[in-house]
Amino acid sequence: MSQGNDHPGQSDMTAGVATLADVAEHAQVSTATVSRCLNAPERVAKHTRERVLAAVQELGYSPNFGARALAARRTGTVGAIIPTMDNAIFARAIQAFQEELRAHGVTLLVACSAYRPEIEEEQIRALVARGADALLLIGHQRDDAIYQFLERRGVPALVAWVHDPDAGHPSIGFDNRKAMHELTREVIRLGHRRIGVITAEQRDNDRARARVGGICDAMLAAGLSPDDLALVETPYSVEHGRQAFARLMRRAPRPGVVICGNDVLAAGALQMAREMGLHVPGDVSITGFDDIEIATLVDPALTTVHVPHRAMGRQAAQLLIEMVRSGAPLAKSVELKTDLRLRGTLGPPPG
Amino acid sequence: MSQGNDHPGQSDMTAGVATLADVAEHAQVSTATVSRCLNAPERVAKHTRERVLAAVQELGYSPNFGARALAARRTGTVGAIIPTMDNAIFARAIQAFQEELRAHGVTLLVACSAYRPEIEEEQIRALVARGADALLLIGHQRDDAIYQFLERRGVPALVAWVHDPDAGHPSIGFDNRKAMHELTREVIRLGHRRIGVITAEQRDNDRARARVGGICDAMLAAGLSPDDLALVETPYSVEHGRQAFARLMRRAPRPGVVICGNDVLAAGALQMAREMGLHVPGDVSITGFDDIEIATLVDPALTTVHVPHRAMGRQAAQLLIEMVRSGAPLAKSVELKTDLRLRGTLGPPPG
DNA sequence: GTCTCGAATGTAAGCGCTTACAATTTTTCA
DNA sequence: TGAAAAATTGTAAGCGCTTACATTCGAGAC
Structure with a gap:
């Protein structure tokens, strides 16, 4: 704000940032119609929609995340807790994960556990508290209370980097x-x-x-x-x-x-x-x-x-999105193939 | 927790997740008091606080992010847009950045621009829309309209990886x-x-x-x-x-x-x-x-x-937190030192 | 011309939390 | 001991958005 607010003319900008109500007034429609234009455009008549979108443009409107999350009861966010970002082990998969999420309009929140269970638990709670609609976790092993917590909050979780059909939770990974x-x-x-x-x-x-x-x-x-x-x-x-x-x-x-x-x-x-x-x-x-x-x-x-880092990241995103959409039951686990890369550091034993 | 939920009696759990009001009722206080217990504990009498926190524990309460963001008008989130996560160039700094933010109770949202200005702009708008209280950006160069947008929305931005006192925006980095x-x-x-x-x-x-x-x-x-x-x-x-x-x-x-x-x-x-x-x-x-x-x-x-990747990340977090707290004026820029590491790949010219 | 039905839009009730302000109780200190 | 100040708690008004439901309108069906 600051600067911009000094120009009085321009357009309605009573306070700082334009709200849905401002857009509605500007376009001479109700707030419900504006909301529908943004979330279900097909339910609004074409000429109305165009008028509304023009108002959105003109006012530089962008929805308030908190309000939207509160009213809609979901955030369009998924969280991932990886052990570390310090080396490249998870980087490529997470990058692919994020790209795929983004393509579906979902935002990724990443946190690190430093390979420490207690930090991981803390981060899981933090991400849930921040409204993550779903979680990507690395490895199956964690306190059962955490899985119960997630279930209670209705937050589906997908386990990556492992494939163990016997584990009680859906996973994507390899053996x-x-x-x-x-x-x-x-x-x-x-x-x-x-x-x-x-x-x-x-x-x-x-x-x-x-x-x-x-x-x-x-x-x-x-x-x-x-x-x-x-x-x-x-x-x-x-x-x-x-x-x-x-x-x-x-x-x-x-x-x-x-x-x-x-x-x-x-x-x-x-x-x-x-x-x-x-x-x-x-x-x-x-x-x-x-x-x-x-x-x-x-x-x-x-x-x-x-x-297959990138494939794992990409498919993890797809599964997670599906889990959120379908009301969070368990997807079936996915196994990915690994393969040997025989290169120079391996040879016959010495002597 | 978790376990307890199997006992139907136990405690109030009308719908799914406990709300502030549930906790208030459980602890026989007003919602305001509960809120204060969580956000400014020192303003609540000790014995009341203990009672409230016990109720929080018992109900497994955790605040709703959207509601909190909406009411408090800030999210406790800062965003960082880096060119890529694919290689390690930014990993270490971002890791330190995140660690420092976390120590202050702030969550980090990371997005990637793939070195493309138009994607960067999109990501900046996305992070602001998601309620980022402040932004970390890499390098000074971007369309002036973006800086104006940020200023208009009252979102302070810190530029990292460069030090140029003449650029119009606060930065932390090196020459x-x-x-x-x-x-x-x-x-x-x-x-x-x-x-x-x-x-x-x-x-x-x-x-x-x-x-x-x-x-x-x-x-x-x-x-x-x-x-x-x-x-x-x-x-x-x-x-x-x-x-x-x-x-x-x-x-x-x-x-x-x-x-x-x-x-x-x-x-x-x-x-x-x-x-x-x-x-x-x-x-x-x-x-x-x-x-x-x-x-x-x-x-x-x-x-x-x-x-100095880690130092840059850590200090960037400190500056950004300060910028948010102090109502977002400009911090002064910080210059970090680089130094040569002369190792094996450099020698005299051939011949 | 009237009736029915669906499409388009509006009305308004929250979502769960923070916080200004008011009300009440406890301390402090002359 | 009593009044003023400080500490504690409660009341209630939103924050900006979504969405169930109500309303309006126009187009066929008869």
Whole structure:
């Protein structure tokens, strides 16, 4: 305001911003008609509509969000709580998610949980309080009270990044366990027996657990014992990946391959390998998971599991919109395919 | 909560969700008192407050966002429109921005413009329509009508990623021109004369223009002619960086250094150099800008300009909160320092 | 020409909250 | 001890919009 209000002439602008009532008066119709023009144009006669829209233009009218939300009992907003925005793991999917929502006139609110359940709960409540019509969550695992809370408030939630038909909630994602199983099978096929693993903290992270589970599955399937895994658990970050890798390399016998829970950890591991003067994959192989952009930027490029980020984001949006529209029952879960990207960091074991 | 709802008696739950009035009734006070308990607890006597908060707990009450926004005439939301979420350039700053906002009870809404002015304008209007109390924008350059619109609606805006005291709007950022000048000076000092540049499209991007300007400044200062620059303009992406680099390498004389407008382009360039069998920095040097995570993940690590992403995000949040609180006049602009990170991709010219 | 019916529009009741103002109670202090 | 000041609470008027319902009008049907 301020400036603009100094020009008295122009048009009706009693106070600051034009309201529906101002538009109605300007166009010589009732507020109901203006509202209908905006929300259900086909229910208004053409010439009336044109007059109203002209008034909207002229007054620079734009509806008040709060009022609309209050009266309509929905906000046209969906929320997403992702663990972090700091690395690129979720960026691409969220971007696609948002693009698709936008195409349907829905706004996205993003919050981060920092991989901490209590912060996630807080954020869920915050987003619901802000009127999110639906929520996108990462992973199934959370306190049942949260699901009850959402149900009570009538806020449908979709779980992404996992596919588990047995979980009680609709999801869109892939089978982390199976994907990691496949990758590990390939690793073993190349002859690796001394296998190191860098995983995210498994406690509150079902994806991380599933991925480790997949590694174990593959070992068992190959007649190996999962007990022989050299496993390090660490937070997700390049720096932690570096340190975890260094720790693994100090073990005896030294692992010939390090399977990382995601590409960020793998990038850290790769960097540390270089620093330690280890040749990849000659001295040690490294694999990641996610196939984010850095996977092909590092040298050698990272062998990893490709995840269809954009497809997941886009379809998540469609499902969520459908859930909101249809009054929020459960959609069926959707499974997306992952596939191996065999690149330079994986080779046969040394020696 | 949740559990309790299965007991029908228990407490008032006429319809679905508890309202302020329900809480008031439950606690035997007026709605005003409940409202005060939530918004200005110190204005309510301790024992009353406790009774009210107990009722809030018991009913699982959470305020209706729309109603609150409507009545209070503000939403506790600020919006940020960034060019893209697809790469990491803005991620870290936005993350810090959000963390700081959250600490003050403010919610962040993020939208992307895809570097397109018309989409940016649309997103600005959308965020304002959704009740953003203030906006964070990237770069000064945009249609003056947009600034007028914001002023008219009383929505303060802060410009980030640039520092230009002469621009008409408060900003927090750094001097892109000066920073690139310094980097280029170092490049020239090493003996480079055949300089290639990969820049983002300059038309709608004042940061890109300023960075190119800085390169020219440095050349002039060294007695070189900016006309001799081999300059390629391209969208921001790894793939475009690759192609632009290949194009530059076909020029004669071939540049001995390629200065990239940001790290993403530089990462692409570096990748292509490897692919073309060119040794970096032996055959050609490459520099970036921003110092995002990939800068140290690639090999050799990228010489670049370090930008204080997190500090910028955090301080932007503080400024914006202050602008909202103080009724939205202009804060003074804040300049942050950048500094050179000389790493492996920059060396003396070949031969 | 009258009647019926549907399309177009208007009327007005909230949606759930904040807050100015009024009413009441408690403190403070001479 | 009593009046004024301060603290606490209540009353009620909106905030700007949507929407159920009522009203009006015109076009066929008879």
